Amino acid sequence: MRVVGVFRNVVRTLFMAIAVMPILTLVEAKPAFGSRTLVIYDQRLTELDSYSTFFNSLKERSHELTYRALGNDSTPISLFRGEDRLYDNLIVYPVRSRHFNKQLSVENLLDFFSSGGQVLTVTSPEGLSDNIRSFLNQLGIYPSPRNYYVNDYYHGDENNTLYLTKGKSLNDYVVSPGDYNLVYKGAAALLDNRQLIIPVLQAPKTSFTLDSKQSNEEWTIGSEGYLAAAFQSLHNTRLAWVGSEVFLSDEFSASNGRFAEELTKWTFGEKAVLKSVGFTHHHASGASYLESPYKVKDSIVYEIGFSEWNGSSWGPFTSDDVQFELRMIDPYYRITLLPSETSSDAQYYTTGNFSLPDHHGIFTFLVDYKRAGLSFITEKDVRAIRHLANDEYPRSWDITNSWVYLTSIYSVITVWVLFVVLYLSLRKPKTVETGKKNN
């Protein structure tokens, strides 16, 4: 019932979406999950005016920006009212303020992030507060500490500024492919191995990260360092980290602008956002599970619809690598789904008819679509596949092999009946001999 309901809702929204479509297209680009954006910056480090291009670009994408300057006060920054998030997105500029750790604790940041708030953290060798650092460390991003600059004798200058010609994004969903001429000055980060981290911009092979004030061990050497990284949690909330403040500034917007815009679009859910519009599975004949529960070797169809947020509305998401799994601990089937119908806001995929395994049990109908850079989609439905009932096996006379046995059974019966009849009717009375036999 639930599945059917979901699907009906999907159809309804589909119709509504079609109806509302003309109005929607007039509206400009906006984030999929809300546009209340808080910008936190340190007055002593950051001049907001020098980021006007960046902020204008955000405003054009209908972000409602709230600025919060940090100075010498230590009033806490509240991201929540009760249990409700006050902001959908958070941008944190480099902060040096000593009070910041208390104003916004790591737990607050983690709560904000895990409750669905998207975060863009910009750090720099001058401003990397402890709370932001531990927060990033929890996600597996380890930016170089204060005063560590990434440098490169081949691509940079003595001011630790890197000039990356033909800089390439490592993930096409986060930043669309192409050659970018980027200017970068700041920190590099080490990334751990977890799959939720999406490296975006890698440090050049010839780079290294060193403390500018005293000689210490290098933080990163060569391409183990990253200059920008993204992160998507299992709940599809997103975070991006850039280790350079000037990377976003007006000064370099001519070169970095598009890269920065793509990165923020991804972070704030303006692109590469997917959702499932519901799934359904039923007998190939059209009967639902409720009407007739599945049994082994039944022919089944599984369908699912995917939508993608294109910045202003939900549209179909087309891909050839969506897979369906029929699992009972291990997958019994893994079927690549084929696109079937396309509506204005969703692309539907189908397995086509496939026959259930010859094994009864409780199976999970699973689509687990996880691609780095795209929203994760997991659709699960647990259903029992029963065994054949006692009267669903072929009858004995349908099996040619059994004819020989049937023949013998019935011939024995017939002969026995004949024997009894003959014995009873043909028996002659005979005199019984008395006396001992001595043969």
Added chain:
Amino acid sequence: MATSCTQKHLIRWIQLLLKCTIFLSLTAAAVSSRLFSVIRFESIIHEFDPWFNFRATKYLVNNGFYKFLNWFDDRTWYPLGRVTGGTLYPGLMATSAAVWHGLRKIGLPIDIRNVCVLFAPAFSGVTAWATYHLTSEIKDSGAGLLAAAFIAIAPGYISRSVAGSYDNEAIAITLLMVTFMFWIKAMKTGSIMHSTFAALFYFYMVSAWGGYVFITNLIPLHVFILILMGRYSTRLYSAYSTWYAIGTLASMQIPFVGFLPIRSNDHMAALGVFGLMQVVALGSYVKSQVSWQKFQTVMVVSLVFLLALGISALFALTYFGFIAPWTGRFYSLWDTNYAKIHIPIIASVSEHQPTAWPAFFFDTQFLIWLFPAGVFLLFLDLKDEHVFVIAYSVLCSYFAGVMVRLMLTLTPIICVCAAVAISKLFDVYADFSYFFSSSSAEKPNLSKRDRIMTLVTKLTVCGSFLAYLVLFVHHCTWVTSNAYSSPSVVLPSRNPDGSPALIDDFREAYYWLRMNTAEDAKVASWWDYGYQIGGMADRTTLVDNNTWNNTHIAIVGKAMSSPQEKAYDILKAHDVDYVLVIFGGLIGFSGDDINKFLWMVRISEGIWPDEIKERDYFTPSGEYRMDAQASQTMKDSLLYKLSYHRFPTLFNGVEGIDRLRGQNIRQVDIGNLDYFEEVFTSENWIVRLYKLKELDAMGRDLHTKGEFDRGSSRGIKKRVAKKPLLDVRV
């Protein structure tokens, strides 16, 4: 003449009336002594297996027989499911459903639960009736009445048939006695009707209890012994052939049995004796046709030949897999250590342990020493039917010594033999007709002194045996009310002031599960509680008391004996939402999971000998301890952590005292629970429920997350940024 005729009629009527009264009072005694559990506690299903039977009965009543027969149960053995309709003995459920429908038809709509609770007491009356007839065939109706009285209140039988003990045995013992009764009648008379009845009741028995194999082997054994004794007769031929043909064909109609009667070794004896019977019949025909000398050579040669052929065919068929080899349960009947070494799952059940000697007295009181006397008296007579009783006695005495559970099948024959002994005794000593007979012709010449001495002797013997009988009744009542009436779902206990109290933790926890968790939540627990969770909490379980899949049980055992991060992965892979553990350390409940833990370890060691090793769970000196000396593997194991989580907080927060094991449990050993969170603990801490935490959305492992949360709540923050040691990013 006419007066004596009416007198005879009158006596017959009085006898009938007396018999009816005796039977009515026997049934009343049988039923009422089984009602202790309902009066002491309440009308509730007992123990473990009855919960499954109850659940299955409800399914049958709600869905009808066809659906019941093809029932695929997706709420047990997740994710394998259980073909329940094809793997149970439907006799019990079918009978109570029939009773339920019948009562409704006559306008008595009774809750199915009450039908199930009162099922066993009701059938105990029928058992008494069948035992009466059986014993009447063996000796006479006086012995029959005694045997019926014994079986009605013998604790050995009551242990499995109190109200609420809705188990297969409740009906199976009745059917066992009815089948044997008909078999004895058939064997004595050669009546096809009686042996057909024996076969039909055998079929009923097959549909009700796996123990039907006992009949399958006992009747052929009886026949075999009779043949060896040279007591072959056409009566025996027609009785056995009819019983075997109809009984076997009928038993194959039960889905769970299927082709076992012709494929399993357990049933081969019956088939072999059937074959032998035909050969012997042929032999006796030949014997009647040819002379004795010729017949002797023919017989010897053919016997040797047939025996050799039969045995080699059996071995060959078993070797090539056409006949299933003997089951583990069968081997463990002969070698009590077999199960412990090869199939820990069977040995882990307490009712499969060898019987302690006092149990025999406890369960049958003075019948146990009358039993050999009765067997001896039967030896003196040694009619065909006595051979049956002797074979039954010898076999079952052995079996009951090997497995506690089989005490149940021994009890009826103890009652029969003891009744034979006592009635023989009373035949001799309670015969006072001699003193009342008026005719002097019957009086032998005895001195007055001798006559008085005879009277005194008779009175002493009768008096002492009457006293024994009275004691027996007292003993039975006491045992029934004190030992066998506890539902084990609710535990009796005492308040500090001595007043009775009930420990109701199980139902409390199961009710919590029912009301507070998602309907499709999966609960992992040791298999003992599977049926109860299914029946009382209505939640999906991984394993239950139908231990059909050893590997699946071993998975749960492995999870319980592994460190929590490993256990988490195992349980998560099986979609588990909750883990239920039984902990008796607070109030000293001895049947808790830690006491069963070694079985979990052994069973999983059987499957994963490289990962789980029993030795690691003992202290270096080989002790099974939970305190500071416990081995690290024990302290790391999931069961240890789940059992003792937060336990020291009840004391001083540092050390708690486990009252069951009398050991001090230290908080440092318990450590932190990062992968599970406690959601419910019952009043006396017997049932503890944990929920598997969700995967961390940030991709940290839950231990790291736990460490971080604890660190930050204590206000510890790393000030110095150190270069992390990371694996190379790939």
